[in-house]
Amino acid sequence: MDDLTLAIRPPAEARYAAELARLAADDAAPKPAGWHLSPRAVRRFLLGDPKVGVTRKFYGDDPLVDRAIVSLMSQQGLMLVGEPGTAKSLLSELLAAAISGTSGLVVQGSAGTTEDHIRYGWNYALLLAEGPSERALVPSPVLNAMRSGRIVRFEEITRCPPEVQDALISVLSEKSLALPELGPDAVASAAPGFNVIATANLRDRGVHEMSSALKRRFNFETVHPINDPEFERELVLKQLAERLGTAGVSVTGERDVAEVLVRTFQDLRTGRTAEGTSLNRPDAVMSTAEAVNVLHAAALEAVYLDNGKLSAAHVARQLQGVVLKDSPEDGKRLRAYVDHIVKERAGRSGAWKDFYQAARALKLG
Ligand SMILES: Nc1ncnc2c1ncn2[C@@H]1O[C@H](COP(=O)(O)OP(=O)(O)OP(=O)(O)O)[C@@H](O)[C@H]1O
Ligand SMILES: [Mg+2]
Known part of the structure; x- marks a missing residue:
């Protein structure tokens, strides 16, 4: 493994490893199943707590952070929308790092995103040699997150074609994904702790391009520029x-x-x-x-x-x-x-x- 702390921009869990460890050590509050930290500790990680040497990382809208944390405990996904550069990606990274211990399960939305990026693909050499098998299946970050009970981040979701976005509907409503190639009953079920944080930029193609079926499965939060x-x-x-x-x-x-x-x-x-x-x-x-x-x-x-x-x-x-x-x-x-x-x-x-x-x-x- 590469040493992530030497990267130009290490992921949040590496940048703030010491803070996360201190928060975990000091965390007696109740935790939802599958969460690494309690919701209270997640809030302290984002908003800072000088008593234990935790710095503030998100500025400007503390109630939004509380609502976001609550969404992620619920059945709904969390959709962060707003103007460019308002820290939507930063928020999703910090939340995933604190809740799941990793912010690295990410789908980057673009015009080239396909359903395979949301469901699974195949290692074709193995598929041809062995036929469809668990070994030949290449899970998407979404499937990985479901199986391990972690948060998956979906960046710039509205840049994907709507029919591709809609692959998320069953994932969010049934919390499971059928794997028909592996057998008629083969299905991956989400472990506790799984959820989705999506971000969408109001200057890009816009949120109106999302199907209403998918919108209903998310709680929307608008992130505003800092006005103080x-x-x-x-x-x-x-x-x-x-x-x-x-x-x-x-x-x-x-x-x-x-x-x-x-x-x-x-x-x-x-x-x-x-x-x-x-x-x-x-x-x-x-x-x-x-x-x-x-x-x-x-x-x-x-x-x-x-x-x-x-x-x-x-x-x-x-x-x-x-x-x-x-x-x-x-x-x-x-x-x-x-x-x-x-x-x-x-x-x-x-x-x-x-x-x-x-x-x-x-x-x-
Ligand atoms: N409220 C805020 N709190 C903390 N940092 C902020 C805030 N607003 C902006 N920033 C700064 O903006 C940087 C990048 O923001 P980020 O990339 O998360 O924005 P974004 O909303 O995802 O933008 P885009 O829509 O272009 O993807 C952060 O790393 C931080 O430097
Ligand atoms: Mg972003």
Whole structure:
């Protein structure tokens, strides 16, 4: 086996192995059958518990986390929908890691997803040599999860053709999967602990493409962007520290810069500044995930190409890669934001001034 902790991005159960072990050791609350941790411990894993050194991982909507945990104990699957970059995948990964001990049972939805990815396929060499047998059967992550009583994640489910999605209906309602090739009565039954967390992006093909039969088998939760700037700033700083920590480097000056970054993202995302001025919102997704990426890239520039002091000028230079993605109009919208809003703030602090000067020099189309 590869050492997962050395991967660029180890899975949640490896990243947070020490926290999960502490929570398990301290977990006397009742557990549903098949769960590695109690629902209370799962909640502490996601929302943090400083008493046992567990960090907060999901920000912004604590009741949503409770509802998600309850869904996963029930007969229903859990469907996380929302704008891109609102941590739907992160939430599903954290929940699966805490509940099942692994977040690795995943079906990645795409136009090329087939029923085999949801049910099972065959090792054709063995199938031809021996005929259909348990040995020749190649289980999907869904079948593996059913047999082992774990959570399977279905990423971007609405990107699959609806008839393929519908293979999940019987899995969710009967909690079993017929294996007719292995015999008329052959069936795989889900062990306790099995459930499905699906994610769907509202900017992609959209949730309306799902059959209503399948929709009824899921509880839907909408994950919204973080609207509290304090929370968002805390999150981006924490994620920056994590990412730089993995690389063994650090920067200075990041707090003031994060303030400028988060304010800019919130203004452009909502189309309204903190002072109450309306502005033209870019089509580009100004998500928290993008904000983290921008701050990380800015910090890399500061560390490797500059003197290690992060400046809002680094952020300004990274911003165009996020904003100039969807439509040429977005460049003009960003320009207007810089020329009016940022200019006015430039007198307020050194960070806003650095941001303004660097942003004015950008070629925004
Ligand atoms: N509320 C939040 N709590 C914690 N992290 C967040 C939050 N919102 C955004 N993030 C950041 O966004 C990153 C990636 O989000 P993720 O990939 O899970 O989003 P997504 O909703 O699945 O996006 P997509 O629709 O593009 O697949 C997280 O790793 C984290 O850095
Ligand atoms: Mg995702």
